Amino acid sequence: MGKRSYNKTPMREQDPAVRQHNFKEVALGYDLKEGRLEANRCLQCKDAPCVLHCPVMIDIPGFIKQIKEDDMEGARKILDRYTNLPAICGRVCPQEKQCEMVCRLGQSKKFEPVAIGKLERLVADWALEQPNEVTNITQDKGKVAIVGSGPSGLTVAGDLAKLGYQVVIFEALQLPGGVLTYGIPEFRLPKQIVQKEIDQIIAQGVKIETDVVVGKTITMDEIRQEFDACYVGVGAGTPHFMEIPGTDLNGVYASSEYLTRINLMHGYEFPDYDTPIQPAKNVVVIGGGNVAMDSARSAKRLGAESVTVIYRRSQAELPARVEEYHHSVEENIEYSWLTSPVEYIAGDQGQLVGVKCIKMKLGEPDTSGRRRPLPISGSEFVIPADTAIEAIGQGANRILLDTFPELVTNQRGYVKADERTCATSVPGIFAGGDIVTGAATVILAMGAGKIAAKEIDEYVQFEKASTTV
């Protein structure tokens, strides 16, 4: 074996000058040779810390060893034991805050951590190219309904199907995937990959019914009559607005609408697809999370000349993934740090012509431990803009909760569920993902899904059986 490289094996990417005009995937993936090279960097630790810092506790040294030994099928089998969505997580997990953050190799000053996410992606993408294995598990242990087909719902569904349950997912939109489908853009997560990964879950016997809004099309009471248990994974998709003057102007969007039009409805392919999106010259994006990055980079790809992200704290506090921030800078996205909008300025037709902003300074740390931004009076200035996109966070999806008051929620409006069991106030109803935690990450939603699947199995086998006898 050759000398271990200090740095991660680089992944080929589309040239920034080219990719800022298309929606194709930016990161192109490892080939098998690059994968083996990177796999060789892994120290194969006993009690590997990376495993403990993966919310679904994948046997990371295990699958990496298989790559090293050129046994892709073996690597896939290991991943399959822990995750139903490896091609997705390999791409969108914030590995720098999870598995890769504690990688022992990365702990030494000289070395970068092993590129665990990129290796997971390699195995998953390889597996998606192989013929689909049809599993023949008898699904007679019970019937479970899952509300919402985002990452947590899909995880519960996949795991319960493997355990022998008949699983039906109800999804309100026309396509499954939740945020994977309507939120994260094609250039970070190709929709074909999402569909293929979901197809594998369907191949395990999971049924997905789209166009069903639980609470409206069917009720929770009907679900409880027909199914042995139910998992609520409806997410946190209700957009928040800053509610500053001019929010109702044409050209002001919530990131949710902007990204839904683009990702779910193919707005970037208008008029081949029917859903339009406003063409823009100057765009202001408000926020500093991944959703803000996704919105800004999408606006650039739709042809905007200038895209400015305004964030009320400084670069050091930016919550977005570092990788995505770097990608955005390479694509000529500009940043205005310590800046907050105070008003949207109207043109004569009720359209946006500028965003009035105020400069901020950082004060004492708040409850989140981050320094609180405070406005500097008299520092107002205007950024000309015909489109403004607010990416300041989302709240709980309301329809199901409004029609099912028995489900106890917390002060912030999210479902109260036991962290260790995903059990809610209603027996037989489990909940997890963003509807419990508030907007978080794909992998955390999956982690909740893994727990819920086990607990639902226990519940149906023992608790429910004992109460109904």
Place this chain on the structure above:
Amino acid sequence: MFKIIERTVLSANEFQIWLAAPRIAMKAQPGQFIILRINEYGERIPLTICEADATAGTLRIIFQVIGKSTAELAQVEVGSTLLDVVGPLGKPTVIKHYGTVLLVGGGVGIAALFPIIKGLKQAGNHVITIIGAKTAGLLILQEECAHYSDELILVTDDGSVGHHGLVTEPMKKVLQRGGIAVAWAIGPSVMMKYCTQVAMQFDVPIYVSLNPIMVDGTGMCGGCRVMINNQIKFACVDGPEFLGAEVDWNSFIQRMHQYHPEEVAAYQAYQVRQVH
């Protein structure tokens, strides 16, 4: 997949379809709507449920051709299917016994008003209905409205039938008589705005059904946001019915025009393709 069971041409540009959607038909209540998507390339468009037959599992939808998607929908033949139909969405109208009620419908809005007329009549109200359109041929659902109304006033812009002028004129006359507990107005946004002003002159609460631009229709995007009493509300989950007096009409009407250039371009391109 949702099958078209029946299709009727109501006027030059108004169409009626009955489609199979058993789950929605079981749940639909007056005031609610669906979102449909014709095919894979389609956009999601909101349309009010005019009538639901729970036994047959069908929905009656009446729409006007105003752009590409509605033009395409008008061409969908009996026996073929729509790719997506979601619903019933929105809050239902509060149907109860109010006393004497006044209902005003304009154009294709009459189809959205009809289930409310029927519901209010069945709840024992004394129902006075005013329906208006540009010309006699566009005055839809006349007989059905008459059947569920104690009094029906017809209005046309050109005087070809009934009262000659706008719906607000006979509306004033009815309100002057007094005794109206509550009113509804559904139609073009400008009509609803003026109906609201008239009702306010007589201190009669009036409900309007707002039809802003929507995408998902389930509260997830905020595209349909409207200013109600200076607060942001989402018409798809908080409405579509609101008290007319609380609506910021200028903001609402302005936002309706947001995609006007794109809508015109898409419709023209579709018409060109249809000809060739």
